[in-house]
Amino acid sequence: MKLGIVAVGHKMPDWVAAGCEEYVKRMPRELPLGIVEIKPEPRHGKSREQLLAAESVRLRAALAAFPRVVVLDERGEDLTTLALAQALREWMQDGRDTAFVVGGADGIDEGIKRSAERRIRLSSLTLPHALARLLLCEQLYRAMSVVRNHPYHREG
Template sequence: MSGWVQQGYDEYAKRLPRECSLVLKEIAPGKRTKNSDIARIIKDEGDRMLAAIPHYAHVVSLDIPGKAWTTVELSHSLKRWQDSGQNVALLIGGPEGLADSVKTLAKESWSLSPLTFPHPLVRIIVAEQLYRAWSVLNNHPYHRE
């Protein structure tokens, strides 16, 4: 990833306290060529994603058909996730989206927007929104309505 992407992600991830830490596990996308078997590539990416999920994690897919949350709704979800004591795995798919096996495992599906964002930007948006949701829960001045 470009330096600005890493810098943006790191800025918000480091702001989160230890009890709400954000850990990025990047799954390399499959190689795509003009004659690639896209269905196989998506399945392989999904298999690698599933293997990277911590045991007993609460899985949330990030997908356009998911639920679009307001910041306050996201903060309620964050609180619920924290109260559960489980790790939470937020899964973002490759260029063609998430494998069906990943979608099936997800307990929730979150849509950032009906717009399509470049994947590097998505990681920054997710990190910033999680920090914003945390700030709502903790009456931190970062979030102002």
């Protein structure tokens, strides 16, 4: 099974790229993590709906490689790290590659949200997209450390 983060946005700050690379490198061989960057649609007087529609075409093309799609959404399910670890355990048992979608500045097309198997949120706070990407990388590593009984995660 493989995990992917499919994120609208490119040219991340160096600290984001370095942090994400570090967590990608730490992931175990049985659960590799990759990041697919989707170029945001140029604004040029387009409506939000037009921007999201154009980005959704690129997102759907990238998501075609992933049988399971999990969307990060501010109205999504609020998971603990232990709940995310349990989800990883279950997903690893069925073996389907899983993508986590991080939208751009205008969000994610409703059609992609509706077709996702699950919607989760990282925080009730509004996070910059670059920080959300890094936080997701860290939380996937942390959840995997729970699955493997690694001491990285300390509960309590």
